[in-house]
Amino acid sequence: MFYFIGLGLADEKDITVKGLEIVQRAERVYLEAYTAILMVDQEKLEAFYGRPLILADREMVESSSDTILENAANVDIAFLVVGDPFGATTHTDLSLRARALNIPTRTVHNASIxxxxxxxxxxxxxxxxxxxxxxxxxxxxxxxxxxxxxxxxxxxxxxxxxxxxxxxxxxxxxxxxxxxxxxxxxxxxxxxxxxxxxxxxxxxxxxxxxxxxxxxxxxxxxxxxxxxxxxxxxxxxxxxxxxxxxxxxxxxxxxxxxxxxxxxxxxxxxxxxxxxxxxxxxxxxx
Amino acid sequence: MFYFIGLGLADEKDITVKGLEIVQRAERVYLEAYTAILMVDQEKLEAFYGRPLILADREMVESSSDTILENAANVDIAFLVVGDPFGATTHTDLSLRARALNIPTRTVHNASIxxxxxxxxxxxxxxxxxxxxxxxxxxxxxxxxxxxxxxxxxxxxxxxxxxxxxxxxxxxxxxxxxxxxxxxxxxxxxxxxxxxxxxxxxxxxxxxxxxxxxxxxxxxxxxxxxxxxxxxxxxxxxxxxxxxxxxxxxxxxxxxxxxxxxxxxxxxxxxxxxxxxxxxxxxxxx
Structure with missing residues (x-):
C-alpha cells in the first residue's frame, strides 16, 4: 500500500496517531519537502518518528516517481506531505501513476492552511x-x-x-x-x-x-x-x-x-x- | 488553557499526537457532537483516549458556555470537535466568550472535509x-x-x-x-x-x-x-x-x-x- 500521509502545520506532534503508526511500520518513508515546510527540521522528525526519512525534492517526485512507488504493491510505503496531502498542492500525478501500476493508495488526512x-x-x-x-x-x-x-x-x-x-x-x-x-x-x-x-x-x-x-x-x-x-x-x-x-x-x-x-x-x-x-x-x- | 482540538474525519486514531497528549492530561474533556460525527461511537473514543467524555450538544454549547469554560484559566480543558475545530462550523462565540473571561485558548488543527x-x-x-x-x-x-x-x-x-x-x-x-x-x-x-x-x-x-x-x-x-x-x-x-x-x-x-x-x-x-x-x-x- 502506498500511503499519502499529511503532517499538519507546525511540528512533529501534528501527525495523527494513524499516520504515525504507518510511518513506524513502513518499509520506506519519504518526506516531500518543496511545497511547504514544518517549523521543525528533518532530524527532529526522524527522532520523533523513530525512522529515517528520504527527502523527496521536486525533481525526484516529478521524474523518479517509479522509484518512490517501487514495490508498493507488496509492502507499505509512506509519503509524507506537510498539511493535507492533496491540500495546497496536489500529488495527483503520483496518485495516477500508482493507479496505472495497480498500486493501491490511501490518504491519511491532516490539517491544512x-x-x-x-x-x-x-x-x-x-x-x-x-x-x-x-x-x-x-x-x-x-x-x-x-x-x-x-x-x-x-x-x-x-x-x-x-x-x-x-x-x-x-x-x-x-x-x-x-x-x-x-x-x-x-x-x-x-x-x-x-x-x-x-x-x-x-x-x-x-x-x-x-x-x-x-x-x-x-x-x-x-x-x-x-x-x-x-x-x-x-x-x-x-x-x-x-x-x-x-x-x-x-x-x-x-x-x-x-x-x-x-x-x-x-x-x-x-x-x-x-x-x-x-x-x-x-x-x-x- | 482552553483547547479546541480537531478530531479529523473518520475514527479514534485520526486525532493528532499533540491533541491526544492534551486530552490525556486535561481536567475535563468535552465532545461537541452536533455539527459532524466520526464513524466510531463515544465509547470507542473514550476507550482509546483513556478518558471519559462529556457530550456537548448544541443547547449546552450555546447556553452554558460558562460551564464549559469554568476554571479554564487555571487548568487545561479540552473541547473536541470533529474535523478542524473552526472548519465547517465555527465556535467563534465560545472563543469570544473565553476572550471576554481572559481565558487563553489554543487550537489543535486537524483534517476537514x-x-x-x-x-x-x-x-x-x-x-x-x-x-x-x-x-x-x-x-x-x-x-x-x-x-x-x-x-x-x-x-x-x-x-x-x-x-x-x-x-x-x-x-x-x-x-x-x-x-x-x-x-x-x-x-x-x-x-x-x-x-x-x-x-x-x-x-x-x-x-x-x-x-x-x-x-x-x-x-x-x-x-x-x-x-x-x-x-x-x-x-x-x-x-x-x-x-x-x-x-x-x-x-x-x-x-x-x-x-x-x-x-x-x-x-x-x-x-x-x-x-x-x-x-x-x-x-x-x-
Whole structure:
C-alpha cells in the first residue's frame, strides 16, 4: 500500500496517531519537502518518528516517481506531505501513476492552511477560490492572481493567498560561471512582500481590488505556539514584519459579519484605521 | 488553557499526537457532537483516549458556555470537535466568550472535509465558496444554496455542499401530545437527497445551475477505509446510494483540467454518460 500521509502545520506532534503508526511500520518513508515546510527540521522528525526519512525534492517526485512507488504493491510505503496531502498542492500525478501500476493508495488526512486560516475568526463559508503568489523577478511579474482576487471580490468573498517558497533552487549564475550546480538558500515569501506585490499590480490594473485601503489579514506559523494574526489595510501591512515563515495572506471580502469584525479587531495593527477602512470599504454588508 | 482540538474525519486514531497528549492530561474533556460525527461511537473514543467524555450538544454549547469554560484559566480543558475545530462550523462565540473571561485558548488543527474532498482529484484551488444543504420540510424549503452555487458556477468554480445532520432534535409532535420531551433518532442527509433537492430548486429557478445534465461528485465516509467517490450527472446521482454517513456533494465547475477528468472518470457511475456530459457541458475550458 502506498500511503499519502499529511503532517499538519507546525511540528512533529501534528501527525495523527494513524499516520504515525504507518510511518513506524513502513518499509520506506519519504518526506516531500518543496511545497511547504514544518517549523521543525528533518532530524527532529526522524527522532520523533523513530525512522529515517528520504527527502523527496521536486525533481525526484516529478521524474523518479517509479522509484518512490517501487514495490508498493507488496509492502507499505509512506509519503509524507506537510498539511493535507492533496491540500495546497496536489500529488495527483503520483496518485495516477500508482493507479496505472495497480498500486493501491490511501490518504491519511491532516490539517491544512486552507482551514487553519480560520484562526482569523473569518467564516470559511465566505472564502472564494484560493490563489497563490510567486516571487516576482525582474522579467516575470505574473498578475493572474489579481484576476482570481477580483473574481472573489466581485462576490464579496475572502481570498486566501498562499505564498511562494523556494527550496533547493539551482543558482543559475554559479552554474554558468563554474559549470557546477549550487543551490540558493531557501526563501519564503513574507506577508509584507506579498502585500507590496499586490499593491504593485493594482497600480497597473486599477480595478480597485488591491487598493491601499482594502483590508487584509496576515497570518504566520499557523498551528504553532507562536502563531500570529495581524489585520490592517494593504497600505499598513506593506511594512508589517511577521517573523519566521510560513506566512499567508487573506484579502477580506465585504461579505462579513459583525462577529468577524469583533474577532478581527483584536488583531488590528491599528484599531482606528481598521474601523475606518471597514466603514468606508463597505465591509459587513453581508 | 482552553483547547479546541480537531478530531479529523473518520475514527479514534485520526486525532493528532499533540491533541491526544492534551486530552490525556486535561481536567475535563468535552465532545461537541452536533455539527459532524466520526464513524466510531463515544465509547470507542473514550476507550482509546483513556478518558471519559462529556457530550456537548448544541443547547449546552450555546447556553452554558460558562460551564464549559469554568476554571479554564487555571487548568487545561479540552473541547473536541470533529474535523478542524473552526472548519465547517465555527465556535467563534465560545472563543469570544473565553476572550471576554481572559481565558487563553489554543487550537489543535486537524483534517476537514473542506480539504478531504481533494480525494476526488479536483484541485482545491478551483473551489469557490462552500455551502450547506438543510433537510427540506413541508413548509421550509430554503433555496439560498442555489444562489451560492450560481455564484461559483458563474466563475467556473466547483462548489462543496455540506449536508445537514440532525442529532438530538426534539420530537415536537410527541411534546405536544404528551408534554414530555422526546428526541427523534439522528438523521444524516444522503447525497441522493441533496441531489433531489438541488433538482427541485432548479425547477423553480430555471437558471440552469442544477440542471439534470450537470456533473456532480458524491463522497461518503471520507478518510475511512470504506470511503467512496461516485461521479455522475445530477439526473444519475438522484438514485445513487452511498451507504452510511457522512456524505458530501461537489457540483462541478467548468474550470477543470484534463488531469481532473482522467482522475474522476475512474469514479464515474457511467463512463459514457460522464464523458457526454463533460463534452456537452463545456467542462475543461479552464
Amino acid at each position: 486552507l482551514t487553519g486560516v480560520s484562526i482569523t475568526g473569518l467564516s470559511l463559508y465566505n472564502f472564494g477560490q484560493t490563489t497563490s503568489m510567486v516571487f516576482f523577478t525582474e522579467s516575470w511579474r505574473p498578475a493572474s492572481f489579481y484576476d482570481r482576487l477580483a473574481e472573489n471580490a466581485s462576490l464579496g468573498l475572502h481570498s486566501l493567498v498562499l505564498l511562494d517558497i523556494k527550496v533547493k533552487e539551482p543558482d543559475l549564475d554559479a552554474l554558468a560561471r563554474t559549470g557546477r550546480v549550487k543551490y540558493d538558500p531557501p526563501r519564503f515569501m513574507s506577508c509584507a512582500q506579498c502585500v507590496s506585490q499586490m499593491l504593485e499590480i493594482e497600480e497597473s490594473r486599477e480595478q480597485g481590488v488591491c487598493k491601499a485601503d482594502k483590508l487584509v489579514v496576515g497570518v504566520a506559523r499557523v498551528g504553532s505556539e507562536n502563531q500570529i494574526v495581524v489585520a490592517g489595510t494593504l497600505g499598513e501591512m506593506r511594512d508589517v514584519e511577521l517573523g519566521e515563515p510560513l506566512h499567508s495572506v487573506v484579502l477580506l471580502g465585504t461579505r462579513t459579519y459583525d462577529l468577524e469584525r469583533e474577532f478581527l479587531l483584536e488583531f488590528a495593527k491599528n484599531k482606528e484605521s481598521f474601523n475606518k477602512a471597514w466603514e468606508e470599504g463597505g465591509y459587513g454588508k453581508a | 473542506l480539504t478531504g474532498v481533494s480525494i476526488t482529484g479536483l484541485s482545491l484551488y478551483n473551489f469557490g465558496q462552500t455551502t450547506s444543504m438543510v433537510f427540506f420540510t413541508e413548509s421550509w424549503r430554503p433555496a439560498s444554496f442555489y444562489d451560492r452555487l450560481a455564484e461559483n458556477a458563474s466563475l467556473g468554480l466547483h462548489s462543496l455542499v455540506l449536508l445537514d445532520i440532525k442529532v438530538k432534535e426534539p420530537d415536537l409532535d410527541a411534546l405536544a401530545r404528551t408534554g414530555r420531551v422526546k428526541y427523534d433518532p439522528p438523521r444524516f442527509m444522503s447525497c441522493a437527497q441533496c441531489v433531489s433537492q438541488m433538482l427541485e430548486i432548479e425547477e423553480s429557478r430555471e437558471q440552469g445551475v442544477c440542471k439534470a445534465d450537470k456533473l456532480v461528485v458524491g463522497v461518503a465516509r471520507v478518510g475511512s477505509e470504506n470511503q467512496i467517490v461516485v461521479a455522475g450527472t445530477l439526473g444519475e446521482m438522484r438514485d445513487v446510494e452511498l451507504g452510511e454517513p457522512l456524505h458530501s456533494v461537489v457540483l462541478l465547475g467548468t474550470r477543470t483540467y484534463d488531469l481532473e477528468r482522467e482522475f474522476l472518470l475512474e469514479f464515474a457511475k457511467n463512463k459514457e454518460s460522464f464523458n457526454k456530459a463533460w463534452e456537452e457541458g463545456g467542462y475543461g475550458k479552464a
